Amino acid sequence: MSPHQIVYLVFGLALILALVFDLGLLSKKSSIVTIKQALIQTLFWVLLAFGFFAFLLFEESHKFALEYLSAYLMEWSLSIDNIFVFILIFNAFSIKEKYYGRVLLIGILMAIVFRIIFITVGVALVEEFHWILYLFGAFLLYTGIKMFKQDEEKEFDPHQNKVYRFLNKILPLNPTDGNGRFIVYVNKKPQYSILFVVVVILASIDLVFALDSIPAVMGISQDRLVIYTSNIFAVLGLRSLFFLLRGAVNKFKYLQHGIAIVLVVIGLKMLAEKFIDQFITKNEQVVYSLLAILICIGGAVAYSIIDTRKNKK
Secondary structure, three states: OOHHHHHHHHHHHHHHHHHHHHHHOOOOOOOOOOHHHHHHHHHHHHHHHHHHHHHHHHHOOHHHHHHHHHHHHHHHHHHHHHHHHHHHHHHHOOOOHHHHHHHHHHHHHHHHHHHHHHHHHHHHHHHHOOOHHHHHHHHHHHHHHHHHHOOOHHHOOHHHOHHHHHHHHHOOEOOOOHHHOOEEEEOOEEEEOHHHHHHHHHHHHHHHHHHHHHHHHHOOOOOHHHHHHHHHHHHHOHHHHHHHHOOOHHHOOOHHHHHHHHHHHHHHHHHOHHHHHOOOOHHHHHHHHHHHHHHHHHHHHHHHHHHHHHHHO
16 A cells, blocks of 8 residues: 555545544534534544554655644634624524534535535546646635625525525525424425534535635645545534634734735735745745744734733723
8 A cells, every 4th residue: 555545544444433523522512512512523523633643754854744733733723714694594593502503513524525526627627728727826815805804704694505495496495494404394395404404514614614624735745645634634623613712713813914924825825826836845935934934823813812802901
């Protein structure tokens, strides 16, 4: 077996065992997740992701392992920024807290399937038409500048979401949560509960987020293994991260600005790829990308916390 095949095998086995552990031992159906449980689950997924990084250091090259770590940190920071939108969705549709975990889980698993398809198509296009990377770079540059200037999440209205309006037109929707069921029967006719609607919206919203995150990861590495594993680890940890940070997400008000700067930097790197290659080796570029992500995201979080404490005083 090739090193890549071994890594795929280990990743698959780790993922199956992790899901069994997380869903079977740490999660209970229709139960409210406490901060302690969320902390344990978040630490579990983060340690698993870093354990996979250590395995890559042993099985693959240092460059490959650092590409994975950079991509994972990029995806993880974008996940934190996306939690605010998830909170808006749950509040807008008055979802009971005991259903949060189940809805998030199914929505995230659906998102993973769609992301795998999205990544496969994207990487195939880049391999066939390398110039598409320049389009991705321009898109990230535009997105980063736009994100830095305005707070897009606060303008998001779940009831005006195109997916919600589409579902409302084609399906018979029931305005209740169906006592935890996705389909309820009224006069022996099936209707889809609000929980079903929220699951579909969560999956679709994650795909919209993927339009930013996957090109950003491809700016770090075009290797399928790096993109698949970093995306899946970050997305699977999103559920526990939601419960851990939902009360404190507003305190990270400058996180979006830090992410915006990272997107701009990666976008410029993709656009100036040939020029940068003349002066900096690929190994050095990976290290610099990792440092840029750590400095921008870490600095944004630290400044947000300091500013929040200053305003309280």
